[in-house]
Structure formats: C-alpha cells, structure tokens
Amino acid sequence: MIVKLGANRYGKAETRLVHVRRDGPVHHLKDVNVSVSLSGDMEAAHLTGDNSAVLPTDTQKNTVYAFARRYGVGQIEDFALRLARHFVTAQPTIHHARVAIEEYGWNRAGPHSFVRHGGEVRTCVIHHDRDGRTTVLSGIEELVVLNSTGSEFHGYITDEYTTLPPTTDRVLATAVSARWRHAAADGPDYAKSYDEARQCLVEAFAGTHSLSLQQTLYAMGERVLTTCPGICEVRLSMPNKHHFAVDLSPFGLDNENEVFHAADRPYGLIEGGVLRDDAPDAGFAWE
Known part of the structure; x- marks a missing residue:
C-alpha cells in the first residue's frame, strides 16, 4: 500500500481587526474578521517536519494588522485582494492564497460614536494563485x-x-x-x-x-x-x-x-x- 500526502493548507483564522480612520473630528470605523489560508510547497513540513517553506501563522496575523495601518481597510474585497496577492508574490513557496473576511456593520450615532448594526454580516472570499488567477466572491x-x-x-x-x-x-x-x-x-x-x-x-x-x-x-x-x-x-x-x-x-x-x-x-x-x-x-x- 502506498500512502501519500493529499491536498492541504494552513493559515491564521479569525484575526479580529477594528480600524479607525480619523478624518479630523469625524471618524470612520471598519470592524472585520480576517482568515488566511495558504498552500504550496508544504510537503516537507508534513512529512519530515522541515518548516523552511512555512510562513508562520503569527506572521500572517501581523501582516493583516500592518496592512490595515499602511493602506487602511476600505472595501473588504480590495483589502482581501491586497493580502492574497502579497502572500503569493512575496513567498516563493506559497502558490495559492485564500483570504476570507467578515465585516460587522456599525451605524453612525455622532462624529465618533457608533451603534452596532444587528444581524447580517457582509462577507468576501478571495482566491489568488501563482498563475495570476484571481476569483472574488462577495x-x-x-x-x-x-x-x-x-x-x-x-x-x-x-x-x-x-x-x-x-x-x-x-x-x-x-x-x-x-x-x-x-x-x-x-x-x-x-x-x-x-x-x-x-x-x-x-x-x-x-x-x-x-x-x-x-x-x-x-x-x-x-x-x-x-x-x-x-x-x-x-x-x-x-x-x-x-x-x-x-x-x-x-x-x-x-x-x-x-x-x-x-x-x-x-x-x-x-x-x-x-x-x-x-x-x-x-x-x-x-x-
């Protein structure tokens, strides 16, 4: 009997991020939950414990926060696209990135005051691979x-x-x-x-x-x-x-x-x- 590694991926799930954009006295709020999954040349990590191809999930979390500070969040599809393309482009061992985001709405109650908007959640899932194929699901x-x-x-x-x-x-x-x-x-x-x-x-x-x-x-x-x-x-x-x-x-x-x-x-x-x-x-x- 031959045993082999099947499809696999790994990543940092549910990174909670709240971003406040300060436009003078008026603030703008983005409240999101970001999950990243990466796949590629990961055979050695599974078969021998060699982690040389693995980008730590903690690094993925930090990238989410750093990108929010550097670029803002904006529309969740645009933010997810930026993250997915970064992970595939920056690391040669990563061939495919999946970034899923949930956005929780808030209603404005003043220049810097907000009330949580109940119930429904806006979502997106982005797929991007090394061949340049990108799919956007909202x-x-x-x-x-x-x-x-x-x-x-x-x-x-x-x-x-x-x-x-x-x-x-x-x-x-x-x-x-x-x-x-x-x-x-x-x-x-x-x-x-x-x-x-x-x-x-x-x-x-x-x-x-x-x-x-x-x-x-x-x-x-x-x-x-x-x-x-x-x-x-x-x-x-x-x-x-x-x-x-x-x-x-x-x-x-x-x-x-x-x-x-x-x-x-x-x-x-x-x-x-x-x-x-x-x-x-x-x-x-x-x-």
Missing part, C-alpha cells in the same frame, strides 16, 4: 427575511410517513446566506455591487409568490444576475425557519394564521446555485 450571512403570507406548499410526495398537511397560506421565513462571484477581479465598485445585490435578494424574496422555498431561491439568484451584469454566479443557502400555527381551540379561540410557534429545529435547508450560461469556470471548489 456575500452576505444571516439576512433574516419573512413573508407573513404569499407562500404555499402542496403537491409534494406523500408516503406512509407523511404527516405534513398541504397549505395555500403559510409564513415563509429564512436566514439567507448568499455568495456571488464577480466576472472580473479588478474594476468593480464593490460597495455599489454589494448594495445592489442585497437589494435584489430582498426585493425578489418579497415579490415572489412562493410555491416552494426552492422557487424563491431561484428567483432571488435570477434577480441578482439579471440586474448586476458584473456578477456571473450566485450560490444560496436558505434554512426554512418554520412557523406553525398554534392550536388555540382548547381555549375556545380560533386562529386564522395570526398566532405562531417559531421553531428553530429541525429545519428544512434549501441550497442551490444560479449562474449565467456563459459564466467562466470558477477554477476552484467553493468553500
């Missing part, structure tokens, strides 16, 4: 949305274990996790693109009379692609946050879809991708 996590009507579910497979009754009026709620791939790594206005894609997701969710969460997922991805020409692929993960009408008959009360129990688990999980037929190959596995 996204959003925990975009919680709900339609109190306009959703049905019926016509599905039934068997001896089916107890779910069909419905023509239900609450549809989900916490959207979405990533979208930019057709080009350089040039997009990432702030504008993010705002447009987020708006498309919300508008399509609100405007689709849903016969299934799968149908809604596709409508959301389709809206992004038809509205944002710089985006070539969207992938979505949408848990079905079930709301069950409470039986109030023991108390002599009716309940015409007004009082619900919001169940957190188990839940249906709907996932899928929508892409242009001319979308270039991503060249990597999404993760």
Whole structure:
C-alpha cells in the first residue's frame, strides 16, 4: 500500500481587526474578521517536519494588522485582494492564497460614536494563485427575511410517513446566506455591487409568490444576475425557519394564521446555485 500526502493548507483564522480612520473630528470605523489560508510547497513540513517553506501563522496575523495601518481597510474585497496577492508574490513557496473576511456593520450615532448594526454580516472570499488567477466572491450571512403570507406548499410526495398537511397560506421565513462571484477581479465598485445585490435578494424574496422555498431561491439568484451584469454566479443557502400555527381551540379561540410557534429545529435547508450560461469556470471548489 502506498500512502501519500493529499491536498492541504494552513493559515491564521479569525484575526479580529477594528480600524479607525480619523478624518479630523469625524471618524470612520471598519470592524472585520480576517482568515488566511495558504498552500504550496508544504510537503516537507508534513512529512519530515522541515518548516523552511512555512510562513508562520503569527506572521500572517501581523501582516493583516500592518496592512490595515499602511493602506487602511476600505472595501473588504480590495483589502482581501491586497493580502492574497502579497502572500503569493512575496513567498516563493506559497502558490495559492485564500483570504476570507467578515465585516460587522456599525451605524453612525455622532462624529465618533457608533451603534452596532444587528444581524447580517457582509462577507468576501478571495482566491489568488501563482498563475495570476484571481476569483472574488462577495456575500452576505444571516439576512433574516419573512413573508407573513404569499407562500404555499402542496403537491409534494406523500408516503406512509407523511404527516405534513398541504397549505395555500403559510409564513415563509429564512436566514439567507448568499455568495456571488464577480466576472472580473479588478474594476468593480464593490460597495455599489454589494448594495445592489442585497437589494435584489430582498426585493425578489418579497415579490415572489412562493410555491416552494426552492422557487424563491431561484428567483432571488435570477434577480441578482439579471440586474448586476458584473456578477456571473450566485450560490444560496436558505434554512426554512418554520412557523406553525398554534392550536388555540382548547381555549375556545380560533386562529386564522395570526398566532405562531417559531421553531428553530429541525429545519428544512434549501441550497442551490444560479449562474449565467456563459459564466467562466470558477477554477476552484467553493468553500
């Protein structure tokens, strides 16, 4: 039997960074979580413990902080691109860099005062390799949305274990996790693109009379692609946050879809991708 080393990578995960840009009396805040993964000529480190090709993860962390001081953060996609290109260019043993960033929003409450913006998180993942191939994924996590009507579910497979009754009026709620791939790594206005894609997701969710969460997922991805020409692929993960009408008959009360129990688990999980037929190959596995 022959045993060999498989795919591998290493890096510094979840470097928390808060950057304050001081513009006179007005300050600007960026609150991010940066994770770096590197791969390349790492066989010796695994097989013999030779670390001569390894850039320490502590160095990666320090690079994140130093780059924030030197260049600022700006749009998270631009910051991640700068880091990924640096790691691949500066070290001959590193062939591929993956930089993922989560951004936590704050709302301004004064020139130097802020209130944490709840819930959703803006994200990006950058892939860059020694051959100059770069892929930019932008996204959003925990975009919680709900339609109190306009959703049905019926016509599905039934068997001896089916107890779910069909419905023509239900609450549809989900916490959207979405990533979208930019057709080009350089040039997009990432702030504008993010705002447009987020708006498309919300508008399509609100405007689709849903016969299934799968149908809604596709409508959301389709809206992004038809509205944002710089985006070539969207992938979505949408848990079905079930709301069950409470039986109030023991108390002599009716309940015409007004009082619900919001169940957190188990839940249906709907996932899928929508892409242009001319979308270039991503060249990597999404993760």
